[in-house]
Amino acid sequence: MLIGCGLVEQIKVELLRDLAASGVVATAAILGQTGGYTVHVMVGAHERVLVNKRGQIRVFASADACLNELSRLGLTTFSIDISGYEKARIRSPRTDVSDRARRAAAALEYDEWVRARVQEAHSEEAAGLSDPRNHDDVWAALEAAAWRRVAESRAADVVQPTTKAKPRKKD
Amino acid sequence: MPIIYVRAAARDLADIGSFIASSGGDELAFLRRLRLRIEHHYEISNPGVAGRATGTREWLLRPLAYLAVVTWNAADVTIHRVLPTASITVPRGLFERTPDENAP
Numbered sequence: 001m002l003i004g005c006g007l008v009e010q011i012k013v014e015l016l017r018d019l020a021a022s023g024v025v026a027t028a029a030i031l032g033q034t035g036g037y038t039v040h041v042m043v044g045a046h047e048r049v050l051v052n053k054r055g056q057i058r059v060f061a062s063a064d065a066c067l068n069e070l071s072r073l074g075l076t077t078f079s080i081d082i083s084g085y086e087k088a089r090i091r092s093p094r095t096d097v098s099d100r101a102r103r104a105a106a107a108l109e110y111d112e113w114v115r116a117r118v119q120e121a122h123s124e125e126a127a128g129l130s131d132p133r134n135h136d137d138v139w140a141a142l143e144a145a146a147w148r149r150v151a152e153s154r155a156a157d158v159v160q161p162t163t164k165a166k167p168r169k170k171d
Numbered sequence: 172m173p174i175i176y177v178r179a180a181a182r183d184l185a186d187i188g189s190f191i192a193s194s195g196g197d198e199l200a201f202l203r204r205l206r207l208r209i210e211h212h213y214e215i216s217n218p219g220v221a222g223r224a225t226g227t228r229e230w231l232l233r234p235l236a237y238l239a240v241v242t243w244n245a246a247d248v249t250i251h252r253v254l255p256t257a258s259i260t261v262p263r264g265l266f267e268r269t270p271d272e273n274a275p
Contacts, residue, residue, distance in 0.1 A: 110257040111223050118224035118240050121179035121251045131181075132249070135174040138181050139206050146188055146198045153192075 010055060011041065011048035013073070019043055020074045028078035030066050032085025033059060037066045041075070059090050173247040174213055180239075183253040187237065201235070205253075208232040209239060213248055227251065 011019075019025050019041075026042040036059040039050040050069075052058045060066040063080070070078055124130055176184075187205070192198040212219070212230045219228035222240055230239040232253075240252040 107257060114223045114240070114252075114254060117179075117252050117254055118222070118227060121177055121240075122224075124179055125177055125251075130177040130179075132175045132177055133181055135176070135210075138176045138184065139202075141181075142184055142188055142202055143199065145185060146192070146202060149189070149192050149198065 008040070009046055009048045010051040010057075011043070012051055012053065013058075013069075016041060016048075016050060017073050025075060028070060028075045030063065030070070030078060030080045032080075032082035034084075034086040035059060035088035035090045036061050037063055037082075037085070039066060039070060061090055174209065175247060175249045177249060177251055180250040180252055187253065205232060205235055205237065208235060209250070212239075218243065231256065 016025070024043055026044070028039065028041045030037050031040055038057055038059055041048050041050070050058050060069065063082075070076075121130075184202070184205070188198050188202050191201045209230070209232065212232075217230060219230045219239075219241055222229045224240065227240050227242055230241055232239060236256050237253055238256050239250050240254065242249050242251065
């Protein structure tokens with residue numbers, strides 16, 4: 001009987017492994033499908049297609065993956081029919097996974113950045129350049145600098161005219 | 172108040188102030204809020220969370236999106252850095268210094 005024609009039953013990987021070991025698998029074939037490859041075997045007079053644990057037909061994304069699986073099952077002789085193969089995605093792209101990976105990479109990068117900044121401070125301290133200052137002095141200096149900037153910006157506003165006077169039309 | 176700032180931390184605060192001013196924010200108000208957050212953490216003796224750098228702790232200065240890297244020594248606290256948290260993008264050039272700028 002030719003594989004790929006007639007009624008197809010299902011077979012799970014554990015049973016196929018046992019059947020292959022006992023030598024009852026007559027022929028095996030890899031058939032090209034839309035988006036991948038499926039494994040079909042002839043057990044007695046029945047054609048069976050390899051399914052996963054949930055009973056869904058197992059579609060391999062690449063021929064390599066399919067060959068590896070057959071090799072693991074102990075099926076070393078098989079035919080390949082790629083006439084029905086059509087390039088397509090088996091599953092929709094997992095954007096959530098890539099987003100998660102991107103976020104994890106960003107978090108790691110941030111951790112590294114913080115460590116480097118702290119190391120910078122520790123290096124200064126080790127070199128005796130830490131120049132420790134108390135709370136009130138630091139904030140007094142910061143406020144003074146802020147006030148200075150405010151005064152400078154106010155002075156700049158006074159110097160620069162905000163609107164340009166329009167020339168009056170002569171009658 | 173026994174809160175000690177090392178040079179890098181004081182420099183970070185000055186950088187934050189000038190960044191806020193240059194981006195059109197109210198620098199004085201922002202710095203005051205930052206100061207209050209730091210004082211609050213100190214007053215409640217907040218040990219902070221374990222820091223990313225070994226031997227340090229971190230105070231999250233919420234809701235200002237900054238964190239302080241600190242070490243406790245009995246009742247005293249030393250602030251080593253005040254850095255933006257991961258929730259905001261670090262402006263390019265902020266907190267990055269050339270070796271000349273680091274010179275005393």
